[in-house]
Amino acid sequence: MIAQFYDRLSNDLTQLLESGVNCDISIEVGEGVSLANIYKVHSIILQSRSPYFKKKFDEITFNENHVKVLKLPNISVKEFNVIIKYIYSGKISLEKLENSVIFDLLITSNELELDELVEHLQSHLVNSNASWLKLKFAQIYLKSYQAKNFKIIRDFCDEIIAKHPNIIFESENFHSLPEDILISILKRDDLQLEEGKTWEYVIEWGKAKNPNLPTNLNEWKSANFVTLKETLKGCLPHIRYFSISGEDVAEKIYPYQQLLEHQLFSDINIKFIAPAKPISSIMLPPRKILKTTLPTRNTSIALFSDIITDEHALEISSWIDKKETPYIGNNPYEFKLLVRGSRDGFDVKTIYDICDKISNTAIILKVEGTGEILGGFNPLEWNKNYNGWKNTDDSFIFSLKTAILKNSILSRALYSNNFAIYNGPRNSYLAFGFALCLRGNLKTQKFCYCKFCTGYSKSIRSNEFISPPHHPKVPDEFLFSVEEYEVFKISPKIR
The missing domain is CATH 3.30.710.10 (Potassium Channel Kv1.1; Chain A)
Structure with a gap:
């Protein structure tokens, strides 16, 4: 030894x-x-x-x-x-x-x-x-x-792009994407994107590389198509042309047929007219698109969340139904992800824009620096065109069990609470009474806070993090930002 x-x-x-x-x-x-x-x-x-x-x-x-x-x-x-x-x-x-x-x-x-x-x-x-x-x-x-x-x-990153291609194709940096990176994406068999849409993105990228091309396609000359074809010569071979629907071929491919070799465009049309007839063009295999199915009774919330676990989801569901003990095993509710900060943006206004007119939502926050998981359930609709307080007895806030918190904390809105929910898109403000308040950009601005509040049954953070109740301005030491947040629509599962 x-x-x-x-x-x-x-x-x-x-x-x-x-x-x-x-x-x-x-x-x-x-x-x-x-x-x-x-x-x-x-x-x-x-x-x-x-x-x-x-x-x-x-x-x-x-x-x-x-x-x-x-x-x-x-x-x-x-x-x-x-x-x-x-x-x-x-x-x-x-x-x-x-x-x-x-x-x-x-x-x-x-x-x-x-x-x-x-x-x-x-x-x-x-x-x-x-x-x-x-x-x-x-x-x-x-x-x-x-x-x-x-x-x-x-x-x-490659795995994320394959599963969520819009994260790069819809980004402001897409047009400046180097050709070799775009080609590496197009080569992926597991790219979760309809082929007609993939074609559109490639055309869009090519046009961005040639800003002098006419904006109106009807004004294009043969030389314009030659220019775009030369730009896209490394990308075009990786499009799965024979996986594109007939409607997309007519609407999206046909106007740009000059970009394709004559034999390829002919074979694409032949496949729709006589599918069994052999062709000479290379036919790439269709991409492996994951089929979307309804979640089963045992589906884990971990598949949809970067913050909460299946155990957390069961606990939240039991609180919605006002059960004294958490559900075990079979969750009667489906958690549908509506918003994720790292995907959709961290400004509170994003929540109002995406969740407008949607009720029964849970907001989940992972607090920056402490690892706490805080949240709130709102049974009422969010409204991006309304600013003011809303009354409900069925909302609640919580702090979920983590490595630093032995047991979760539940705090329900008190009876006849006229200040249960603050709906404030105008000020980029969202609150559960004053017990949990979110404002501005949750990531870059340290504006969130919790106060001692009579509107909810108890505080969901330890006293060192709770601002005094009647303080006109929340002291800086009680303000926090979030590492990540998610908003879920919670609905009874179809049985």
């Missing part, structure tokens, strides 16, 4: 870094007097940990003080503090770092060829901060393809 003393080794090397003894390299990190920092390090340690440093140190000559100086102006001091401690100690702590900093740290680690750290940071982001990756999806996706070692994040 081999004894291992890694902790002692890690501590000794950390002390060596801090002591500055026998350092032969000076690394200048950051740019500008106020932003730069100088690190005295040991070349033998950095070279053994990173091919990047080995190459750089070999290129640099010693100065008159027998020290090599390496300048890294594009790396922040905050990032390099983490990296240099990792290089010497083999340890890294990410708990107090913002997700954006962790992603920048990933990019820097990749540039410095710290492969072990690159893999760890990717796994951390995918496993612990998936909602943030989705929020910054276009930026993350493009970067994952530009960096050869971002396979974990790239696979994560």
Whole structure:
């Protein structure tokens, strides 16, 4: 048996870094007097940990003080503090770092060829901060393809695009998508998109690359089609033409038939007229479109939520039915996802726009920084054209059981509560009395809060997070933002 003393080794090397003894390299990190920092390090340690440093140190000559100086102006001091401690100690702590900093740290680690750290940071982001990756999806996706070692994040993004293609096709960055990335998407057999729609997106992308093309298709000349065909020559072979409906062929393909080889367009038409007749064009297999079915009695809510579990859903359902004990096993209600912050946007107005005239909804929040899961159930309709209070005895708010909360907390609206629900699209404001109040952008603005409130039976957060009841302005220490939120329409299952 081999004894291992890694902790002692890690501590000794950390002390060596801090002591500055026998350092032969000076690394200048950051740019500008106020932003730069100088690190005295040991070349033998950095070279053994990173091919990047080995190459750089070999290129640099010693100065008159027998020290090599390496300048890294594009790396922040905050990032390099983490990296240099990792290089010497083999340890890294990410708990107090913002997700954006962790992603920048990933990019820097990749540039410095710290492969072990690159893999760890990717796994951390995918496993612990998936909602943030989705929020910054276009930026993350493009970067994952530009960096050869971002396979974990790239696979994560590819799976999302396959299941939810609109996240990229409807994004503001779609027209600037590099051709190789678009082609990689078109090649996927599991892309969940009707082929006629895929064709439309490809045409739209090609037109964006040629802004001088006439806007009105009736004004196009043969040269215009040649230009677009040349732009799309790498994309067109990956369209599943023989999976496109006859109606879409007539409406979407026919106007652009000059983009296709004559034989291909002829074979597309032949397949509709005489399906059994052989053709000479390559026929790509249809995409594997997942069939949508009604959920069974045992369907887990985890399939639809990034926040709550099946156990949570059963508990919420039992509260709706005013049961004293939670349902077990068979949930009598269906939870239909209407809104997700990382997918649809974090502004409260988004909830009113999507949930207008919809009743029996549950809003679920994952609080930034604490891991709490808060929420509220509204039996009444949300209304994007109305501002004011609504009365109901059937609404309730809650804090769900998590690793930091032993049991869930339920707080019901008190009888004849005229201030049970505040419907306020005009001010981007939504509230359950003053016991749970949501305002503005739930992600980027720290405007949400809970107050001590007589309108609901109890507080759903611990006292340290509850604002005093009659305070004219909620103190900053009681305000919070959310990491993610979801809104579900809750309906009885069809039996």
